[in-house]
Amino acid sequence: MKQATEYATDIVTLRGGAGKLAAWESTPPDGVDTRDTVLLVPGFTGSKEDFEAMLPILAAAGFRCVAYDQRGQWQSDGPDDVSGYTMDSFAEDLIAVVDQISHGTPIHLLGHSFGGYVARAAVAAQPDRFRSLTLLASGPSSTSDINFAPPQLVAQLIESGGQQALWEQMSQSMAALVPPAELEFLRNRIFATRKANMVGIMRVMEGWTDYTAALRATGLPILIAYGSSGDLWPPSVHERYAEELGARTAVYDGVGHLPNEERPARVCADLVAFWTDSH
Incomplete structure (x- = not known):
C-alpha cells in the first residue's frame, strides 16, 4: 500500500471550503537550499499518493512540494451533495491551499488529468499567485479528441x-x-472517495471551459507533459494544445496516462529544468 515516504515528507492538514484537505509536504533535506x-x-479518483515517487526527487533538487487530496477525495473532507463539486469550488480550494503554503510568493503549479483542469481555472482566475503551470496528461477537452467514455454516461454509472x-x-x-497490495490501495481509495465527488467531477468535465485564451494572456511559462502511448488524449492533441498555449512540451515514450508513476525520475528532471528556466 502506498504511504508517506520517510524521506523529508510530512503528513499535513490544510483547509478548503468544505473542511480539511489531507496533504503531504516534502521539504529539501539538510544541506540543500529551498x-x-x-x-x-491529482485528478479524477486520484490523491496525493499519485505523486509519491516524485516528492523525494523534487525535494532533493531543492523544491518544497505539497500534494493534496481534493475535496471529497480519499482522506479529505467533502460534501455529500453533488452541488458542492463545481469547478469554482475546486479552484477556490486550490487558491486557498496556495494562500496557506506560499507565504505570499508565487509558486509552481502542476495538475494531473482533471487536476490540470482545476489548475487552469485557478491560474486563469489568479495568475499572480503562480510562477508556472504544468499540465501532466491533461488534454484540452473532456468531450472530444479523448479516449474516455462520455462524462454523462460515467456520471450515470456512478449515480446508479x-x-x-x-x-x-x-x-x-x-x-x-x-500488484495485489497496490490494487487493494486503489480499491480502498475509490470506496473512501465520496460518490458526490466523482459525479460532480464528471459533470464539470461535461461542461468544461476553454481557458486557452486566458492562459495565454497570463504570460506564465506553461509545460504540457504527456505519454506517447495510451494516454487519454493522442499525442497530436497534446501537441496542438501546446501550440495554442505557446507551451513547452515533454513527451514520455511508451508511457500512458501516469507518467508521474511510470517515469517519475524523467518527469522530475524535466520539471526541474522547466522551473529553472521559468525564473
Missing part, C-alpha cells in the same frame, strides 16, 4: 451503482497489471 514551492494536484460500479469497470483492466 528554491521554490510546488503544488501538485456507486463506487462499486466504477471499481468493477476500472479493476477489470488493472487486475493483471497491478
